[in-house]
Amino acid sequence: MARRSPRPTVLPNPRLDRKGPESLSDDSDAELAAWLGERLRRVALGLTVALLTARAYWPSEVDPKAEGGAGLYWDLAVLLVVGLAVAAGLVGGVVRLRWSWTDAAVIALITLVGLSAGQAYDRRLAINLAWDWGAVGLAYLLVRNLPRTRSESVVVAGALVATAVSVAVFGLYHAGVEMPQTRAYYLAHRLEVLKQMGYAPGSTAAKMFEDRLNSTETMSTFALANSLAGFLVGPLVLMVAVGWENLIRRDGRRSRLASLALAILPALAILVCLILTKSRSSYIGFAVGLLALAWCERRRASKKTLLLVALGGLVVIGGLVSAGLATGKLDRQVLTQSPMSLRYRREYWVGAWRVITERKEVFWGGRGPGNFTAPYLRHKLPEASEEIFDPHNLVLEVWSTAGALAMVALVTGLGVAFWNLLRTAPASVELPVEGASKPLSALEWPSDPPRRTNWLLVCAGGGWVLASVLGTLNPFEGDMPNRWLILGLAWVWAVLFGLQVWRRVPISAVGFGAGALAIAINLLAAGGIGIAGVALMLWSLIALGLNLREDRPCGRLREPGGRFLGFGLALAWAALLGTFIGAILPFWRSEAAIAEADAALRANPPKFEVAEAAYREAYSFDKYSARPWLGLAFEKYREWESRGAKPEDMRWKTIPASMVEAVSPPRNPNSWTLHHERAKVTRQLLNQLGDKLKPGELTTYRANIVEATRRASRLYPSNATLHAELALASAEIGMYGDAAKEAEEALRYDGLTPHADKKLAPLLRKQIEAELPGWKKSAISMPAGGKMPE
Structure with missing residues (x-):
């Protein structure tokens, strides 16, 4: 920490000099409180980014057999970090908040989902999953309010992108090495494996298990390829946006070509893994995200430049697709069966709408988290293919879970977020370059945020360890050591290769909006807003993008109140923690x-x-x-x-x-x-x-x-x-x-x-x-x- 120089009389600090120069002892107490509050905030922010990183390292899809309890320790950890963040405001005497209508909509959505669990038939599954939703919402609020500077928000975004790279790298390893080994073992011990799984040879369940085992879709740390695609597509669009900023701006530090050359490799890892998921909805989301980005950037570059970059991207993607077809990792059915996939979606949506309109109570209040399948099967079309867990549509999923008001909250939150994010900043607003030195006239106080952010990057890497504590990434069990090492080393590789391109020029919020839009488009056909890993990426990109809109009210960090507001937040947190313990401890x-x-x-x-x-x-x-x-x-x-x-x-x-x-x-x-x-x-x-x-x-x-x-x-x-x-x-x-x-x-x-x-x-x-x-x-x-x- 930088040592503070003696305070000049011409530039008093209004936060410390509230009672005038005669109360020096009060100033010392205030400085100590502010110092402690700022340290608690940094700890809370470091733990938040570590938790965001960790949650991608073990499956977050719902397992009804385990009653949806796989993420509850992570949920509790998020709750405890919220308590730490509230304590930072209480101790420091200043509560700093960002606020927008999107934040209000997210809070309303999470509250309605929690209330819907009370009317579910499968109460245990609904209660556990409601806390998953709640923890994702709380993580969103932490990401919105804990970063105090643009640099901190950018580092959190970089850590999320590095996590996506590490998951993609492991996905390529899993598809190319682990799955062939698993198939070979199954062929040699078929009856033994089926007995362990509880499947009778020749049964429908055994056939479905074998079809999944023989599938060439990439799943990585997720249980479904569509979930992995939903997790990857947003960071990939954001990486393209960051690369574009570096390409068109020559005023940044260091060589742009050298920085871009290094950053391209992690981006290619995500792109290859995304293609191998065979998720058509993510392909569409990726295309829509890039089109939104191009539309927002149309006035900053010539049409010729945009066209050349687009052609270059098409050549790269075309080459990767051709290589996939030639090696058998991709098949033509990905395109030729698109009408069939759309027909399946229509069948799902017809059944989901019948569920929603079955009763007035369901229309307004939903069925509760994880309780869609049972009523859906009563309305399932005879020709429909699967016993789906969710409607495979973002809007219908929220509506069937928590009712019409929750659906309105979701649409409102996303609409306001995209309205804020996908608008270019006025020409008069100059974005600060990351890491630029402070003006000499600015004073540093112990309560000021740190100028360097390497500490936050180290905390983000701690998610690698937290995944072993809170999740199922046990480095001492079975084949987990390989997974653990690959995820960790790939994360470090992504940071080292991408660090310069992220620090070279300022990053605008438009890229975050385009990335979140890509995820939302994917969720409109794939579903999965209730999957913690996918939902975290969507809401985190929105939160970080809103933070960077310092030219708009949604990005301004305000001080709406001191300890009085802090005590109110502390009471709300205590009630939330008590509710969690009462609901989850019996389980x-x-x-x-x-x-x-x-x-x-x-x-x-x-x-x-x-x-x-x-x-x-x-x-x-x-x-x-x-x-x-x-x-x-x-x-x-x-x-x-x-x-x-x-x-x-x-x-x-x-x-x-x-x-x-x-x-x-x-x-x-x-x-x-x-x-x-x-x-x-x-x-x-x-x-x-x-x-x-x-x-x-x-x-x-x-x-x-x-x-x-x-x-x-x-x-x-x-x-x-x-x-x-x-x-x-x-x-x-x-x-x-x-x-x-x-x-x-x-x-x-x-x-x-x-x-x-x-x-x-x-x-x-x-x-x-x-x-x-x-x-x-x-x-x-x-x-x-x-x-x-x-």
Whole structure:
């Protein structure tokens, strides 16, 4: 820190001299408080940029089986950093804020998403995901308000771009090295791998797993190629904008050609990885982002220059695409199947609109985070291809999650942001060159922001370490050391090669707006605003771009109040932290108990009593989670089998009972997969028990199979297999009329769907077709009472 020279009497500091020259001791206290407040702000800013970097290093797509809890430790870390930022204002005596209508819209959106979790059927999944949304919103506010200088905002942006480069480099390694190794291992140990995954050989789930394994799409640290593309496309457009600034401005420091030559390599890494994702929506987003950038820059360069740069870019992209086609990494279906992809989107959007308009409460309040799939399947078109988790559309996704008001907040926030970002600054506004020296007349006080920003760059690199603490990037597990090293080294490489081009000339906000627009266009067809990694990149680019609009009110850092406002923010933060602990601590305690139970079952011999006690403890902690009940059913089944699977061993009766509890309120009663699993488990038990059960007891459990399968088929009415299974189960207990009706529905949906994985299995179809005439005949001859004549 620079040593402060004696304070001259001609240039007093108004922040310290509030009471006049006679209160020197008060000045010393104020200086110390300001010094401490500024240090706390720097710590909070350093941790914020580290958290932004870290979140891209492990998958942020929702895993319903884990109830969406993968990012909760990161969410808590963001909450704690918010507390640190609030403490900085309290201690320093000055609260500094930037404010715009976009900020208000983001706060409204996050609040409405949080409220929507209260009306979700799957409450545990909705609560966990609502906190993911909340943490992303809080991170946006931190990025908006913690940087005090243009240099700090630029460094945060550079760190995000370097993170995108590191993820892209690992994506290329993953596609070129790890995936071929994984495929070779699978071919050599196919049955073993399928058993570990819980997939039956030849089943639809096994086929989908194999299709994904054989896919050449690049996914990197994300679970889906579309998510990776949504994460990369914004930084790539921003890199093009920074390169353009360096190209047309000759007044910067150092050689522009040397700086650009180094920076091109990291940009090419992102471009190659983006192309290999085969995400058509990201290609369109990239094109729209570049067109927006060109439109905003049309007055700063000649048409000839713009045309030459565009042609050069097309040549580079064309060369990369040709190389991809020649090596087999790309296929022509990426273009030829575009109409089919658009048709799929239309099918998704029709089903999503039916979900939204199903009830007035849903139209205005949404279904809650992560609760789209169940109602969508009730309205899914028979010819639609997938059981999607979100509508694959930015607007419909927010609307179905949190209602019409949340959709309005989203559209308003994005609209105002783009209006601010994609407007060129007036010619009279001169952007400062990064790192330019301060005027000699300016005084440095201990509360002033640092002139150098290398410290912030080092903090950003700390995300590499935080990902191991808060996420799943464990450098000591399996093949994780390679991933850990490649991500870290690629990040450093991106910084070293791109540092000069970022520091050479001022960076305008237009590039940030174009990058955010590219992400938004991608999300209009791919969806994923609820995926933390993608949403963070979108909102962070918007926040940083607004910070750089110092010529507009949205970019001005104001001091709206002192400690009074600070105390108000502290109370709001305390309430938020308390709500988080109250909502998430039961889940963590339940997960810890489940982990203890799983460990007991893995022991040799298994410790069934310990596992049962742990599962019972788990569901006593978290009433919204179905996982303890499913675990208890599995534990009882293994224990029953280990004792000889005898009918007189009453442990087997707790298995279907536990499965019923898993789908009983307050847990999710609308999960067709759990109802289907309940029917399958009961069927498996009856097959093992055979004729050892009493006739009345056998009929009761067969009726339970019918009830569970009927619930599943009503929750997913276009599923031909469910109707066929319900037909067979109904016929088994003499309900021939229902059996015939369900068989006809099964054959109808089988004929409507063009997708092989949605059709009836050949043997099942033959069985249904053979039995249907007999069921119809039996239904006609059945008396009104429903029983066959003796």
